[in-house]
Amino acid sequence: MPTFPSTASSGAARPSLSLSALRFAWPDGSRVFTDLSAEFGVGHIGLIGANGAGKSTLLELVAGRRSPDSGSITIRGELGYLRQDLLLDTRLRVDEILGIAALRAALHRVESGEGSDADLAQLAGNWDVEERAIALLHRLGLDRIVGDAADLDRRVGTLSGGEATLLGLVAELLRGPDVLLLDEPTNSLDRGARARLSDELARFPGTVVTVSHDRSLLERVDTIAELRDGELRLFGGPLSHYEEVIAAEQHAARSAVRDAESDVRKQARELAETQTKLARRRRYGDKMSANKREPKIVMGMRKRQAEVSAGKLRGTHQDRLADSRDTLARAQDGLREDREIRIDLSETAVHPSQVVVETPGLVVHGPERIALVGPNGGGKTTLLRAVADAPPAVPFALLPQRLDVFDEETSLLDNLRRHAPRSPDQALRGLLARFLFRGNASEAPVSTLSGGERVRAALALALATDPTPKLLMLDEPTNNLDMASARQLGQALRAFRGALIVVSHDVGFLRDAEMGRWLEMDAGAIREIDPL
Structure with a gap:
């Protein structure tokens, strides 16, 4: 029987998290964890892994x-x-999101002289709740939305x-x-x-x-x-230590694969040479038998001995070859192979003289590649929505930050069919394969995708739109992508020949995507900057 998550009283014990023989599978039977065990004590643990590995599921x-x-x-x-x-919920107040609305209400009743014994009991140890909340908000840079206690009543819609x-x-x-x-x-x-x-x-x-x-x-x-x-x-240790360990292991794994491949070739060659020698002996024996140079019983005995010897020799070399192939398979299992996203849509090209976007503060000509950066709340997402509403002069696709572009309960392939009804299934499956959704993966309901898989799926959906977009707007596309996928996406976007506007705080990704024009947006104002 499963043991469900429990919270024990901390007492004098140090905080910790223990996982013991954890097993979990999706309803279709695909296994995520089998006998997973770990112990996490006090400290900061960074949980990493490829998209779809089960990180969010574990949490x-x-x-x-x-x-x-x-x-x-x-x-x-x-x-x-x-x-x-x-x-x-954008209708809620800041203090409701923070979970301190009831405490503040009790505090204000007490301060106004209308408090009850229940209010006093509720406030025990929490008389400074507003001050603590504001101090923490300010430490994390949220003084724009909460300057003082009165701002805790603000709605969070903005x-x-x-x-x-x-x-x-x-x-x-x-x-x-x-x-x-x-x-x-x-x-x-x-x-x-x-x-x-x-x-x-x-x-x-x-x-x-x-x-x-x-x-x-x-x-x-x-x-x-x-x-x-x-x-x-x-x-x-930190990420750099992990990368050093993995790099050393991969160097050893590649060396082991090379050695194993060499041994397989050697054993295959020796088996072939042995089979050639045995074939010659057999032909010689047949010739001697045909010439009847020895008594029949002697020739029969020699033939049986030769067959036994040949069988042992052949079996020895076959066993050695099989062992070598097993060694090679084990060595190959130690290699980490990253599949790559591919974008190769030539029909996305835009003529350099064409005005693609013309809105207040932003004009885009031809296949410009624009990196839109700036602080949180500066208006970047709002600008992308304004461009989409304009509308642009060419077919476009917007990849929103929240990725709310899917019918969650239908398959990824069905979502693409809805956006591109004239495209044959073979073409849609080919597009999904370029975004690493191969075979049955295209039939899975969107609701089962991990965060990183949803990013890839949303980009595939955007590019499947009919007609093919010549302007692609991406709002924080590397959110939830593992590091290898983010790097691959940046490299893949180099092949996009239309106009590109990318909102991102990931400078490495923007460099990989070779963004040519960098704009910084703060408080609704846009200025051109040098590449970061």
Whole structure:
């Protein structure tokens, strides 16, 4: 029977998270974890792995949002959890999102002389709740939305994606958790906000498990935990130490593969030579028998002995070849092979003299490649929406930050059919394959995709739009992508021949995509800057 997530009283014990023999599979039978076990103590753990490896699923199991098939999850202390797909109800006030609305109401009743004994009991240890909330909001750079206590009554409808993430983190931290789970907390955050979040996590006294692909954040963790093929492997130290270990292992694995391939060739050659020698002996024996130079009984005995000897010799070389092939297969299993995204749509080309976009503050000519950067709340997402509403002078596709472009319950292939009804299935499947959805993967419901897989799927959907887009607008496309996929996406976008506008805080990705024109947007104002 499964043991479901539990929270034990922390007492004097140090915060920790234990996973024991954890098993989990999707309803279709595909296994995610088999006998996964780990122990996380006080400190910051960076949980990494390829898209679809099960990182978010593991956090959901720990947080109790999913139930394991078997095994146990033990949490010592109070648990906090910041989800990857955080969606804030824009009608709510800031204090409601922070979970302190009831405390503030009790505080204000007491301050006005209308408080009750229940209010006093509720406020025990929480008299400074407003001050603590405001101080934490300011430390994380949210003083724009909350300057003082009165701003805690503000509605959150005007928050950017990055500000919403930070507000969600503040809400978790105010609860005073001992074990904190964070799923891609730096998504959509500008560089300053990422640095402030990293500093805040360095102050956290308990256990932090962070799913992230942010190199700067992963360089400040105490332990890297890699989830791969359903198994969890721990590496002491930050991301750079993990990369050094993996690089050394891959160097050894490639050397082992070369040696094993050489041995396979050698054993195959020796087997062929042995078979040639045996064939010659057999022909010689047949010739002697035909000439009847020895008594029949002697020739029969010699033939039987030769056949036994030949069988042993042949079997020895066949066994050696089979062993060599087994060694090669084991060596190849140690290699990590990254599949690559490919974009090769020639029909996306735009003539250099054509005006593609003309809106206040932004004019795009021909196949310009524009990187749109700037602080959270500066208006970048709003600008992309304005461009889409204009509309542009050419067919376009917008990849929104929240990726709310799918019919969640139908398959990825069905979603593409809806956007490109005139395209044959073979062409749609080919497009999906270029984005690493091969075979049955195209038939899976969109709701089962991981965050990184959704990014690839959304880009495939955008490019499948009929007519083919000649302007592609991407809002934080590397959110949730693993590092290899983000690098590959940047390289793949080089092949896009139309106009490109990309909002991103990932400078490495923008460089990989070879963005030619860099614009910075702050408080709605746009200025041209040198490449970062």
